[in-house]
Amino acid sequence: MSHIVIDHELCARDGICIAECPARIIQEDVDGYPVLAPEDVPNCISCGHCLAVCPHAALTLEGVAPGDCLPMDAGPALSPEAVAGLATGRRSVRRYREEPVPHVTIEKLIDLARWAPTARNMQPVHWTVLDSREKTRTAAGLVADWFREVGVYPELVAAWDEGEDRILRGAPHLIVAHASTRGFRPAADCVIALSTLELAAHGMGLGACWAGYFMAAADAHDPVRELLGLPDGHQVYGALMLGLPRYRYRRVPPREAARVTWLP
Numbered sequence: 348m349s350h351i352v353i354d355h356e357l358c359a360r361d362g363i364c365i366a367e368c369p370a371r372i373i374q375e376d377v378d379g380y381p382v383l384a385p386e387d388v389p390n391c392i393s394c395g396h397c398l399a400v401c402p403h404a405a406l407t408l409e410g411v412a413p414g415d416c417l418p419m420d421a422g423p424a425l426s427p428e429a430v431a432g433l434a435t436g437r438r439s440v441r442r443y444r445e446e447p448v449p450h451v452t453i454e455k456l457i458d459l460a461r462w463a464p465t466a467r468n469m470q471p472v473h474w475t476v477l478d479s480r481e482k483t484r485t486a487a488g489l490v491a492d493w494f495r496e497v498g499v500y501p502e503l504v505a506a507w508d509e510g511e512d513r514i515l516r517g518a519p520h521l522i523v524a525h526a527s528t529r530g531f532r533p534a535a536d537c538v539i540a541l542s543t544l545e546l547a548a549h550g551m552g553l554g555a556c557w558a559g560y561f562m563a564a565a566d567a568h569d570p571v572r573e574l575l576g577l578p579d580g581h582q583v584y585g586a587l588m589l590g591l592p593r594y595r596y597r598r599v600p601p602r603e604a605a606r607v608t609w610l611p
């Protein structure tokens with residue numbers, strides 16, 4: 348099957364798919380229809396923009412026809428005010444209610460994060476979910492062991508010894524993003540996916556918090572890698588605690604002014 352198939356009945360030869368292609372590999376044939384030369388197929392990153400942008404539903408990409416795609420809502424999905432509310436209202440939630448987040452909700456969050464951008468559209472992100480307090484507590488304990496071993500964060504270790512988890516905050520869930528180190532930009536891809544998930548969680552009334560201490564240990568302490576069962580060649584590039592927020596934030600705390608240079 349051809350990589351792209353054009354329905355000549357529907358194609359208006361408007362050149363939009365040609366202009367939109369980020370790899371600039373779609374050409375115009377002698378009759379003005381879009382074509383993709385076989386030698387250019389390896390340069391296609393399968394981003395689907397040609398398929399998504401065609402106003403006439405004339406283009407099928409790798410066997411995916413326009414009718415196979417999710418529809419786009421007309422106009423912007425959210426008002427500017429709603430977007431601003433999402434950005435300013437998100438907080439790092441560190442106190443959680445007892446009830447866990449249902450599996451199906453976590454699956455929905457991870458599913459939404461699939462639409463985050465990835466370098467060269469490589470979609471390298473893998474997820475590992477710790478889905479109970481027992482598991483996150485085990486993970487936090489391994490991090491505390493490592494801190495003790497290397498002599499860092501003595502206050503967190505002391506708190507751990509007194510029964511207070513300041514590493515994973517007693518979160519009922521931990522969502523870990525990992526990828527092969529041999530990818531193109533795996534660190535950025537995982538962080539963007541997690542940030543997308545974090546915002547989606549906030550939008551769904553859940554609370555998340557970046558697990559920086561855990562991330563440090565996951566990089567350096569083999570028992571954490573073993574607990575996660577990471578595939579060979581994979582690295583943890585980010586992790587988020589997740590749960591139902593115990594408290595509601597009443598106002599937005601201040602931020603520093605943006606430091607911006609507009610080049611002349």
Ligand SMILES: Cc1cc2nc3c(=O)[nH]c(=O)nc-3n(C[C@H](O)[C@H](O)[C@H](O)COP(=O)(O)O)c2cc1C
Nearest residue numbers: 437438439440441513514516556557558559560561
């Ligand atoms: C990469 C990264 C790592 C973080 N690690 C932790 C952490 O291990 N524990 C924690 O309680 N908060 C952690 N945070 C949350 C920050 O402290 C928080 O984002 C910051 O104080 C601003 O608060 P806000 O997110 O509520 O706006 C982390 C944030 C980022 C971006």
